[in-house]
Amino acid sequence: MDEASKPAPPADTPHAAPPHDARLYDSALYFNRELSQLDFNFRVLAQAEDKRVPLLERLKYLCISCTNLDEFFEIRAGSLRHAHDLGLMPHADGLAPATVLARIHDRAAELVSSQYDCWNRILRPALAEAGVRVLSRDAWNARQKRWLLAYFRDEVMPVLSPLGLDPAHPFPKILNKSLNIVVVLKGRDAFGRDGNLAIVRAPRSLPRIIQLPESVSGGANDFVFLSSVLSTFVDELFPGMEVKGAYQFRVTRNSELLVDEEEVDNIALALRDELVGRGYLRAVRLEIAEQCPDDIVRTLLENFDLNENAVYRINGPVNLNRVTQVYDLVARPELKFPPFQQRQLPGTEAMFDRINRGDVLLHHPFDAFTPVLELLRQAAEDPQVLAIKQTLYRSGKGSPIVEQLIQAARNGKDVTVVVELRARFDEEANLGFADRLQEAGVQVVYGVVGYKTHAKMLLVIRREDGRLRRYVHLGTGNYHPGTARLYTDIGLMTANPEIGNDVHLIFQQLSGLAPSIKLKRLLQSPFTLHDGMLKRIERETQHARSGRQARIVAKMNALNEPQVVRALYRASQAGVKIDLIVRGACTLRPGVPGVSDNIRVRSIVGRFLEHHRVYWFANDGQPDLLCSSADWLERNLLRRVETCFPILDPALAERVHAEAIANYLADNVNAWELQSDGSYQRLSPSSGKPLHSAQAALLDAING
Known part of the structure; x- marks a missing residue:
């Protein structure tokens, strides 16, 4: 009996089902998974408050906590609302979805308050003291304001399409996580229409952080939020009318794609259809400027079909995570983690020989990802290599992995790639490189209906001395050179025959309709x-x-x-x-x-x-x-x-x-x-x- 499917119990104790207790x-005895996940972001935020961490890295931690919270609402809260609607039963913690949603609101409100407190009270002043200023509207001097008005008229205003709300112009569709301004107007326009409310949507083409020229601002690292510019100069969009108030808001929507795989003939086509509407799925959260009047908040809630438990009043920009752009725009090495050189595996010029001498262990990001790329590159070029099989879950834009697989196919290798199209938020990218792989002659497999393929496997089959030998890479992380510098992961490269045969059997199972398989080494x-x-x-x-x-x-x-x-x-x-x-x-x-x-x-x-x-x-x-x-x-x-x-x-x-x-x-x-x-x-x-x-x-x- 194989070791993986039947691990041996102690010799003197036969395995039996544990007694029921x-x-x-x-x-x-069980914490709620969603609330536990939410609390993780308080630990991330603590890094932003830690003075031992370089200042711009602290800014990055703040932004990570914000983007994590966005994803939490898009996926976890969205799924909970769906579970509530379906009347699904509680998990081991015994909490009904409605109870969890109420607790999420309270805990998330604490997190949001802490995030903006960290920004307003700690990081923004510390950055300013270090010469990196993110200027609020009330801090603009006359020269800065003139430059920003010109910038608004020349770069922003031409791409805006403000929409006055009236019977002919109902409330528009608002894209997930987009920046918007709700404007309160008084007066009549050129058609004699009374002003009431208008919506100004900021197109994605506009930068959310604007860097002021040093010649204008006097500082090399002075920045302004686009939301501040829109709120300040929004009256330019409504000539002849009085702007009584302008309040930024952002709505977060459920982003979990629901494709009934058993009811579709082609999952790729079904996903493409779903992706078109993803940005307009059910709303789950409304972020609104702190000073926005209650009647306007009620109007927004009504249009998004939300209740008061979905509202988060914001003391600052609703898109605070966009301040992460400052990290990339500021060339101040002393405010960032010192760079490090990854450890390189010696002798990567002959990966097959190196693996034959013994298993190779890679501990990323401390060890470079280069050996994995090099193994694939050499496999693509080596005339003795007959076939390459790989799983891809996330690989990043312009992935060298994809390029090497394409090159291998062009060089006559039999290349099979299991692409997981349902990798959350990477669906569109995965569809794109799956098309490229297929055009190059790669056999692309979309995994198993109902089961995401999350395994990280690379198999190279090479003819050596008249027989076939299998080389394998197995990992805990994705085939993504970018995250291999940011995530801790373990990778194993081996020519062990039993592991190689196990991986071969799994690939056969994924690409065909194989029966249950017995593995000797892998679970x-x-x-x-x-x-x-x-x-x-x-x-x-x-x-x-x-x-x-x-x-x-x-x-x-x-x-x-x-x-x-x-x-x-x-x-x-x-x-x-x-x-x-x-x-x-x-x-x-x-x-x-x-x-x-x-x-x-x-x-x-x-x-x-x-x-x-x-x-x-x-x-x-x-x-x-x-x-x-x-x-x-x-x-x-x-x-x-x-x-x-x-x-x-x-x-x-x-x-x-x-x-x-x-x-x-x-x-x-x-x-x-x-x-x-x-x-x-x-x-x-x-x-x-x-x-x-x-x-x-x-x-x-x-x-x-």
Whole structure:
């Protein structure tokens, strides 16, 4: 029987289903996933308030917390409203969708207040003191105002189409997250129409941040929000009428595409149709200027079919995340993280020879992504390479990965690419490069109906000495050179025959109508990964009950799968010491006496986005270490195609443990510990202990 689908239980303890314990189903033992995800942004915002972080990087953290909140409303809140409409049952936490939505409003209002407080009270003044000024309307001098008026007339006004609201001009469609101004007018226009309300929509072609010329402003880094310019000079659009008020607003809409894959003949065509209307799906949030009169707010709510719980009054620009452009426009290295040189793998000129000598481990972003690109480039050019197979979830614009796959097809290789068209917010880009791949002769597969293909796999088949040899890359992160410099991920390059055969079988399954397959080394969702994790947790539980060495350390992005949580509770009750490093949402409640008092949960928020998934089990002194594309989430374990791969080389397994497990458990700079009440407490060094940042330690290692 294959190892992956049937992990062996302890020799003296036959595997059996764990006993049912009614206590472990108590909803009080589970945090709500959406509220936990929302709270992650408070930890991101804390980085913006941390004086140890370079100033422009703090600005970036603020903007990240804002864009994260946007996506939260587009996806999580949007899906909750849909669940509420359908009358779906609560999850393990026992909270009905309506209850969660009400709590989201209260918690999100706290976050928004904290974001604007950070901007208005902390970052904006600190930036100004450093010579980077984002000027409010009341701070413009006469010369600046004259230049901005000319800019408005020459660059902005010609592309605006203000719309007065009357029976002939009903409320317009408002694009998701677009900048708008609602204008209160008094007087009559040239047609004798009484002024009331008008809507001014800012086209996407207009820059949201305007840099003032140094010759005008006197400062090299002076900026103004477009929203301030529109609000100040909006009267230019309504000559002969009096502007009584102008209030910026922004509406956020549900962005979850709902394609019934079983009811469509061509998912690519169906997605293209859905994408056309994505920007105008159901509204879920209204951001409005703080001073906007209540009657106008009610008018907007009525038009967007929203209630008061969807309103967020804003003390500043409604599109605060756009200030991130300042980061790129300001050339002040001393206000940013110092650059770093990624560690390069020696001998990348002959990747097949290098992999044949032994498995290669890459820990991004500390290790460069170059070896993966080089393997693909050499495979595309090598006459001995017969076929290349790869999964693509997110790859970025102008991806060199796509270019090499196209080149390989042109060079006569048999190239198969599994493209996940439903990668959220990358659907349009993925459709675009899927078309290019097909035009080049690549066989493009759109995965399996009902299951997103989230696995990260690259397979190269090469003829060597009269036989075929398989070379594999497996990863925890996307084939995206850009995020490989920003996200922490693990990649494994190997010629191990059993792993190569497993990957080959999975590709066959994805591209054909293959039956269930037996894998020797890999675990795979939705078939064996969930069960494989449960059995490993149960194995540790049995070890602890028998007095043997037992421990679990797992690092992931999020955790919410109820069976896994209950298995961890049972392990804790048996005495297994469990450390979970969970960046974002975690529904497990640690520190509950008699249930989870042996479980600690920490979250790391630092310079790089923590993204790798590493699962380590002590296994009575014979450690079992695996890396995966999957978090311990219901969707990843049960509704996606994912892979989980072992690190078989003992030296490489020790390296992963040292760098991605022990190193992170020692962090007392960027670590937050989850408390039993759901709050997070930032850790600090114990008396006499030095500061230790896991990410900084890894950077120090590559810098010598």
